[in-house]
Amino acid sequence: MDIARLNINELRLLLDKKEVSVKEVSEYYLDRIDKLNPRLCAYLITTNSNAEKMIDKAQKRIDNKQSLNLTGIPLAIKDNICTEGILTTCASRILYNFIPPYESTATKRLLEQDYILLGKTNLDEFAMGSSTENSAFCVTKNPWDLETVPGGSSGGSAAAVAADMCVAALGSDTGGSIRQPASFCGVVGLKPTYGRVSRYGLVAFASSLDQIGPITKCVKDSAIILKTISGNDASDSTSAPVSVPDYEDSLGRDIKGIRVGIPKEYFIDGMDKEVEKVIKDAINHLISLGAEPIEISLPHTEYAVATYYIIATSEASSNLARFDGVKYGFRRHGKDLMDMYLKTRSEGFGAEVKRRIMLGTYALSSGYYDAYYKKAQEVRTLLKTDFEKAFKNVDLILTPTSPTVAFKIGEKSNNPLQMYLSDIFTISINLAGLPAISIPCGFAHDMPVGLQIIGRYFEEPLILQVAYAYEQSTNWHQKRPILD
Amino acid sequence: MKVSAEDVRYIAGLSRLELSDDEIQRMRTDLNDILLYIDKLNELNTTNVEPTSHVLDISNVFQEDIPSQSLDVDRALANAPDRQDSYFRVPKIIE
Numbered sequence: 001m002d003i004a005r006l007n008i009n010e011l012r013l014l015l016d017k018k019e020v021s022v023k024e025v026s027e028y029y030l031d032r033i034d035k036l037n038p039r040l041c042a043y044l045i046t047t048n049s050n051a052e053k054m055i056d057k058a059q060k061r062i063d064n065k066q067s068l069n070l071t072g073i074p075l076a077i078k079d080n081i082c083t084e085g086i087l088t089t090c091a092s093r094i095l096y097n098f099i100p101p102y103e104s105t106a107t108k109r110l111l112e113q114d115y116i117l118l119g120k121t122n123l124d125e126f127a128m129g130s131s132t133e134n135s136a137f138c139v140t141k142n143p144w145d146l147e148t149v150p151g152g153s154s155g156g157s158a159a160a161v162a163a164d165m166c167v168a169a170l171g172s173d174t175g176g177s178i179r180q181p182a183s184f185c186g187v188v189g190l191k192p193t194y195g196r197v198s199r200y201g202l203v204a205f206a207s208s209l210d211q212i213g214p215i216t217k218c219v220k221d222s223a224i225i226l227k228t229i230s231g232n233d234a235s236d237s238t239s240a241p242v243s244v245p246d247y248e249d250s251l252g253r254d255i256k257g258i259r260v261g262i263p264k265e266y267f268i269d270g271m272d273k274e275v276e277k278v279i280k281d282a283i284n285h286l287i288s289l290g291a292e293p294i295e296i297s298l299p300h301t302e303y304a305v306a307t308y309y310i311i312a313t314s315e316a317s318s319n320l321a322r323f324d325g326v327k328y329g330f331r332r333h334g335k336d337l338m339d340m341y342l343k344t345r346s347e348g349f350g351a352e353v354k355r356r357i358m359l360g361t362y363a364l365s366s367g368y369y370d371a372y373y374k375k376a377q378e379v380r381t382l383l384k385t386d387f388e389k390a391f392k393n394v395d396l397i398l399t400p401t402s403p404t405v406a407f408k409i410g411e412k413s414n415n416p417l418q419m420y421l422s423d424i425f426t427i428s429i430n431l432a433g434l435p436a437i438s439i440p441c442g443f444a445h446d447m448p449v450g451l452q453i454i455g456r457y458f459e460e461p462l463i464l465q466v467a468y469a470y471e472q473s474t475n476w477h478q479k480r481p482i483l484d
Numbered sequence: 485m486k487v488s489a490e491d492v493r494y495i496a497g498l499s500r501l502e503l504s505d506d507e508i509q510r511m512r513t514d515l516n517d518i519l520l521y522i523d524k525l526n527e528l529n530t531t532n533v534e535p536t537s538h539v540l541d542i543s544n545v546f547q548e549d550i551p552s553q554s555l556d557v558d559r560a561l562a563n564a565p566d567r568q569d570s571y572f573r574v575p576k577i578i579e
Contacts, residue, residue, distance in 0.1 A: 101559040195540050208538055237545040238538070306522045317499065324500070326572050328563035337575050342502040354501055355514055361499045362487070362515065375525050377535030382528065384536055417517050433539030457540075 003028050004164035005480070008073055008221045011167060015062055015072045022059045022072035026051055026116050029074045033118065033165050036483060039146060041138040042160040044079050045087055046119035058114040068113040069224050075110065076166040078157050079120035080127055081212065082201040083107055086117070090203050091135035092125045094348030095329045104201020105236065106170060106212045106229040113228060118166050121156030125350045126320065127177055127205045129153050130422045133413050134352045141409070142184060143481040144447055148406040151181030157215045158185040163483055168216040168225060172202055174209045175308055176401075176426025179438035182215055183401035183450025186440045186479060188467070189215045190222045193458050194433035195240035197226075198233035206315035207238070209308075209430040218477050219439065219468040223247035226460060242458055250465040256290030258466060261394030265301035266425055271403045274444035279400045282441035282451045282470065286398070289469055294394050298386040303379050304428040305420055310363050310376035311431070317360030323348065355416060384432040391456050396466060399425050401438040401450035425452060435460050439467045440476040448479075485516045 003025060006014070014020050030046060037043050058072035077083060080090045082100035089095045103111065110117075124134035132140040132155025142150040143163040150159040154171030158181035161169050171178040173191035182189025190213045197212045204210060214225035230244045262283060267276060287293055325331035325344030332347050334340035349357070363372035390397060402425060412419045429436045434457060438450035451470070455463040471477050492512050496503050503511060557570045566573040 098563055101555055101562060195542070234547055238540070238542065240540055240542065300528075303525060303528065306524045309518065310522060310525075321500075325565060326574055329565070331565035334575065337577050338500075340575055341500045345500050346502040349501075354499075354503075354507075355511065357499045357501065358492070358495050358511060359515060359518060362491075362495050362519075365495065365498060372522070374535055375530065377537055378530035378533040379525055379528060380536040381533050382530070384539065416514055417521055420518075431539075 004032060006167065007218050008069065008167055008224050011073060012067070012069065016067055022055045022062065022116065025072065026055050026074055026118070029118055029166060036163055036165055039141065040143060040159055040163055041140045042121055042156045042163065042165055043076065043119040044089060044091065044122050044137055044156070047086060047117050050086060051116060051118070054114065054116050058116060061114050070110055070113040070115040070228060072114065072116060073167050074116040074118045076118050076121045076157055076160045076169040077107060078123055078154050078169070078171045080123060080172060080203045081107060081170060082203065083117065083120065086120070088120065088203070089137075090126045091123045091137055092349065092353070093136045093330055094323045094344070098329050100201070102201065105198035105233045106201070109229050121154070121160055121169060123156055124153035125353050126203065126316070127153040127172055127174055128316070128352050128356055130176070130180060130419050131407070131412065132156060132181070133409065134350060136350055139409060142406050143483060144186065145406070148408050148447065149184065151184035151406060153177040154215060155181045158182050158187055158189065161185070161187045161215050161217060162481060164480065168214060168221050170212055170229070171215045172210055172212050173430065174205050174312060175430050176423040178213045178215060179401050179426050179436060179450065179452060180423060182438045184406035184448065186448030186476070187215055187217060188219055188222050188437065188439050188477070189213065190226060190437045190460070191429065191435060192226060192230065192460060193240070193435040195238055196435070196458065196460070197229050198231070198236040198239040200233055200235035204319040206312040207319065208315060209312060219464055219471050220248065220251060222437065223251060223464050240458070245461055247461055247464055250461040251468040253465050254290065255286070255466050255469045258291050258396065258462070259294055259394045260286060260291045261294050261296035261390050261397040263296050263298045263301070263390070263397060263399060265298050266399040268403070271400070272405070272444060275400060275404060275449050278442035278444050278449040279451060283398055285474065286466065286470055289473060291466070296390045296394060296397070298390060298428070300379065300382045300386050301428060304383055304431060305424055307376045307379045307383065308423075308427045308431060309359065309420055310372050311380065313356045313360030314363050314373050315360070317357045317364065320353070320357055352416070380431050383428050387432045387434060395462060397454040399452045399454065401425060401452040405444050405447035405449060429454055433457070435463060437463050437467050439471060440479070441470070441474070442476060485512070486519050487512055487515045
């Protein structure tokens with residue numbers, strides 16, 4: 001038996017039948033991380049020493065026959081999600097020593113089931129990037145080709161799942177940061193509806209767009225984790241007071257007659273031809289399972305990237321003002337308070353974070369606010385309306401997750417605008433606040449391709465139903481990179 | 485170019501960032517490239533369009549005013565780069 005390949009329910013069964021202990025499973029994963037991480041840099045830290053207590057608690061719960069879905073299941077957490085007493089750096093020098101005095105709501109809900117935290121995964125600094133090259137500590141490699149990027153910003157989480165260095169992981173998605181790396185690494189990544197999962201304890205990048213979600217090996221694991229972490233939270237006033245369904249219930253249902261919209265704006269000139277073919281094959285496969293295709297238009301799609309880079313950077317410039325060397329993190333001493341602020345922030349932040357703070361500050365500065373920030377918020381309304389109109393005639397929307405497969409390390413790192421444009425198919429979904437999943441649907445140029453399925457607000461069950469139907473009738477999700 | 489080196493210095497000041505001359509030149513090029521792309525938004529007439537700041541229809545979230553446990557001083561100060569007694573310590577502000 002190969003523990004590495006198991007999904008949550010398979011491992012659940014073995015743990016509950018006492019065929020393996022939580023300790024054996026955790027040690028297996030920690031060994032595997034020790035072996036692979038020097039090459040992949042998926043993890044920033046592992047929690048060897050903290051793991052023991054978690055292991056004991058989980059094993060006791062299993063011994064008492066009180067195990068829950070995630071009891072004893074080893075997971076990885078993106079390092080911008082606060083874990084009490086465990087280093088949380090956002091892959092930034094400015095938080096290199098930050099130990100949160102509180103637990104994020106999402107991980108608290110995992111802890112309530114006694115999951116096992118294996119470690120914290122790498123990301124683009126403060127989740128700003130599409131390749132995980134912007135980490136202050138190391139560049140994560142794509143397990144399918146160590147010379148290419150895993151995508152970003154949740155590149156560490158996606159690489160860790162793809163390389164079987166955990167059972168599943170949490171990521172965060174502001175403009176595609178769960179779905180694009182899931183697509184590049186051949187795994188399942190779900191960005192829930194804005195407000196579905198509490199953002200309490202997620203270090204804020206762009207608060208009106210950020211959302212935590214699962215990165216998993218299969219659709220069922222995504223449903224299980226989503227069910228655990230979702231729900232209203234008094235600590236996040238933007239979390240939605242909407243009840244949480246059992247996301248496993250819709251899995252296995254027939255998809256006959258479900259209307260799927262194919263937006264013509266997502267099949268553009270300049271898109272990789274091999275990727276396009278893989279996506280069209282995937283859509284045809286869903287049609288063969290009974291889905292009804294309808295051509296639709298989302299006319300403002302081409303304005304999404306420009307809109308996003310005003311709204312996200314404006315919010316970021318405000319959110320990141322708190323990093324000043326006073327209360328936590330890195331401090332560089334200066335001759336007076338202002339000098340300390342300047343030196344701390346200039347040495348603490350990397351180039352991309354500075355660029356975004358600068359762009360956001362410019363967009364919000366006196367005289368430019370109407371031209372940039374207000375204009376972008378108006379276009380955001382148009383983008384949202386595009387989706388609302390489309391969803392009057394279709395139940396789901398199918399698109400590629402990314403116009404290309406994973407690109408080479410260094411290929412786009414000197415051209416910020418090119419890098420921004422790699423998020424072209426994921427960004428509108430955050431601006432509209434909708435839920436969307438990326439699932440593996442084939443290979444182009446020997447690298448994984450992801451199909452994106454977008455749903456109406458809080459209709460994750462329908463997304464998961466169709467994703468599961470696709471997955472169970474194909475074998476892409478069983479493919480693994482060769483690493484040993 | 486829209487943004488001058490002087491503008492970059494001004495924005496850096498507002499952002500509490502200190503940039504070297506090289507960084508200013510690089511930042512100026514990057515910002516101008518990005519802003520040129522963002523000008524695309526002006527192709528759209530948005531005269532009667534309401535701005536969206538928040539996607540969900542949630543407003544005025546209130547809670548019962550029930551006191552609960554807050555962080556104790558030592559835990560709140562545990563990450564402080566510099567502390568004195570129960571305070572964060574910073575360089576002198578008032579002459």
